[in-house]
Amino acid sequence: MFGGIDPSLLIAALIIASVPIILAAIGELVVERAGVLNLGVEGMMIMGAVCGFIAAVETGSAVLGFVGGAAGGAVLALVFGVLTQFLLANQVATGLALTLFGLGLSSLLGQSYVGIKPPLTGSVPLGPLADIPFFGRVLFSHDWVVYLSVAAVAAVWWVLRSTRTGLILRAVGESHDAAHALGYKVVRIRMAAILFGGAMAGMGGAYVSLVRVPQWTDGITAGAGWIALAIVVFASWRPWRVLIGAYLFGGITVLQLNLQAAGARIPVEYLSSAPYLITILVLVIMSSGRGKAALNAPASLGQNFHASR
Structure with missing residues (x-):
C-alpha cells in the first residue's frame, strides 16, 4: 500500500x-493508415455505448450488447464513409458533424434506459492463475474484452506489417493516386477501413456503458474519443505505441481518482484536465500540414480521392 492506494488494484x-x-x-489507426481522417470517433463511441446498452438490456446478454455496440458505431461510420468517399465531403467537417449527431441521437435513444442496470460481463475463469499474488489480480482477473483489446492491437500490428492486405492499406494511405494506378480499389479499401474503425469505436463505447460505468447517462464517453484521436498521433501510427499511450492516459484517469480518494493535497483538477489539454494540443498540430509531416503521418491523410482526377 502506498498512501492508502493498493498498487495491484491501481x-x-x-x-x-x-x-x-x-x-x-x-x-482509428487503421482508418488513418488508409488516408482517412475521421474526427467522429467520439460520436461513434457514444452511439456504440447506447446501442450496446440497449441491446444488452433487451436481450439479457452482455456479448450481444458488445455486438450491438459495434454495429451502432459501424452504422455511423458508414454515414461518414458515404459522405466523404462517394460525395467527397470535407473529412474534418463531416467528422465533427458526426460527433454532434451521435451525441444528440444517443441522448434521444437512451432516454428510457436511465437508471437500468445492464447484464454483468463476468471475468474470464483462468483458474489458479487468478490466485497468483499481485499478478493474479493485475493480469488474470479481467473480462474477455480486456484480452480482446490487446489481441486487436497485436492483430493490427501483424496485418499492417506482414500481410499483403496491410501493404495495400498503407499504400493507399501514402499515395491514393499511385495505388489507383496500380489497380487497387481505393474507395473500397477506405470504406472497409472506415467500417472497421467504426465497429471498434462502437465496441469501446459499449465497454464504457456495460463495464466501466454499468449504466446509461448522457455523454457517458466523456471525451474518450478525442483522447483516442490524440493517442493515434502520439503513437506515430504504430499499433504497440497505441497500447502504451492508452495505458498512460488510463493511468492518469485512475490515478487522479485514487489520489482524490486518498485525500492527496495535489489539486486533482490538474491531473483530470491533463488528457484533454494534451488532446487539444495534438489536434492543433494535426491541423497544420507541417505538423503532420513532422509526425510522419500518412501522406494522403485527410485528402479526398476521385478516380477521374
Whole structure:
C-alpha cells in the first residue's frame, strides 16, 4: 500500500480504464493508415455505448450488447464513409458533424434506459492463475474484452506489417493516386477501413456503458474519443505505441481518482484536465500540414480521392 492506494488494484483499474481508448484508437489507426481522417470517433463511441446498452438490456446478454455496440458505431461510420468517399465531403467537417449527431441521437435513444442496470460481463475463469499474488489480480482477473483489446492491437500490428492486405492499406494511405494506378480499389479499401474503425469505436463505447460505468447517462464517453484521436498521433501510427499511450492516459484517469480518494493535497483538477489539454494540443498540430509531416503521418491523410482526377 502506498498512501492508502493498493498498487495491484491501481494497475488493474488502469487496464480496465484503458480498454475503451485502446479499441477506439486502434480502429482509428487503421482508418488513418488508409488516408482517412475521421474526427467522429467520439460520436461513434457514444452511439456504440447506447446501442450496446440497449441491446444488452433487451436481450439479457452482455456479448450481444458488445455486438450491438459495434454495429451502432459501424452504422455511423458508414454515414461518414458515404459522405466523404462517394460525395467527397470535407473529412474534418463531416467528422465533427458526426460527433454532434451521435451525441444528440444517443441522448434521444437512451432516454428510457436511465437508471437500468445492464447484464454483468463476468471475468474470464483462468483458474489458479487468478490466485497468483499481485499478478493474479493485475493480469488474470479481467473480462474477455480486456484480452480482446490487446489481441486487436497485436492483430493490427501483424496485418499492417506482414500481410499483403496491410501493404495495400498503407499504400493507399501514402499515395491514393499511385495505388489507383496500380489497380487497387481505393474507395473500397477506405470504406472497409472506415467500417472497421467504426465497429471498434462502437465496441469501446459499449465497454464504457456495460463495464466501466454499468449504466446509461448522457455523454457517458466523456471525451474518450478525442483522447483516442490524440493517442493515434502520439503513437506515430504504430499499433504497440497505441497500447502504451492508452495505458498512460488510463493511468492518469485512475490515478487522479485514487489520489482524490486518498485525500492527496495535489489539486486533482490538474491531473483530470491533463488528457484533454494534451488532446487539444495534438489536434492543433494535426491541423497544420507541417505538423503532420513532422509526425510522419500518412501522406494522403485527410485528402479526398476521385478516380477521374
